[in-house]
Amino acid sequence: MADQDPNQPTYSIGEVREKTGLTSRQIRYYEAMGLIESLRTNGQHRRFTEEMIDRLLTIKELLKEKPSIEAVRQALQQPGAGPPGLSRKKAPALPRYPQLGRQGLTSLYPVSNRADLLAMIQWMEGQKKKKTKKDP
DNA sequence: ATTCTAACA
DNA sequence: TGTTAGTA
Numbered sequence: 327m328a329d330q331d332p333n334q335p336t337y338s339i340g341e342v343r344e345k346t347g348l349t350s351r352q353i354r355y356y357e358a359m360g361l362i363e364s365l366r367t368n369g370q371h372r373r374f375t376e377e378m379i380d381r382l383l384t385i386k387e388l389l390k391e392k393p394s395i396e397a398v399r400q401a402l403q404q405p406g407a408g409p410p411g412l413s414r415k416k417a418p419a420l421p422r423y424p425q426l427g428r429q430g431l432t433s434l435y436p437v438s439n440r441a442d443l444l445a446m447i448q449w450m451e452g453q454k455k456k457k458t459k460k461d462p
Numbered sequence: 463a464t465t466c467t468a469a470c471a
Numbered sequence: 472t473g474t475t476a477g478t479a
Contacts, residue, residue, distance in 0.1 A: 371465055
């Protein structure tokens with residue numbers, strides 16, 4: 327069988343916006359809500375594989391029947407919720423932003439959270455540097 | 463020109 | 472959600 331192409335094509339958020347009909351705002355929001363993940367370039371720009379695009383299309387359809395992001399997230403976790411032919415072995419989609427919906431960390435003690443800890447630290451690093459347009 | 467995050471409407 | 476500000 328053909329192995330997975332290590333150079334799977336990826337698309338910018340602008341291309342994904344055209345392919346899915348979703349706005350960039352929605353795409354980013356769904357990611358922040360943990361409905362989907364995306365790749366990042368060195369400059370933090372999102373990249374999407376075709377599978378991610380399929381998932382976004384699924385989310386788009388699901389939102390027509392499900393009234394909440396919460397409901398869509400649950401529907402996505404159940405097998406068979408997506409397009410036929412695509413089987414999800416895992417559903418690694420949980421909110422990654424400690425500030426928004428849900429939390430990024432569950433516990434500090436198990437060192438099994440290394441990835442989450444690093445992600446949070448990087449997020450905090452980004453916060454330090456950012457400028458607020460409204461300074462109270 | 464495009465995207466990113468945060469914040470405001 | 473859309474839009475805007477200030478960056479990278």
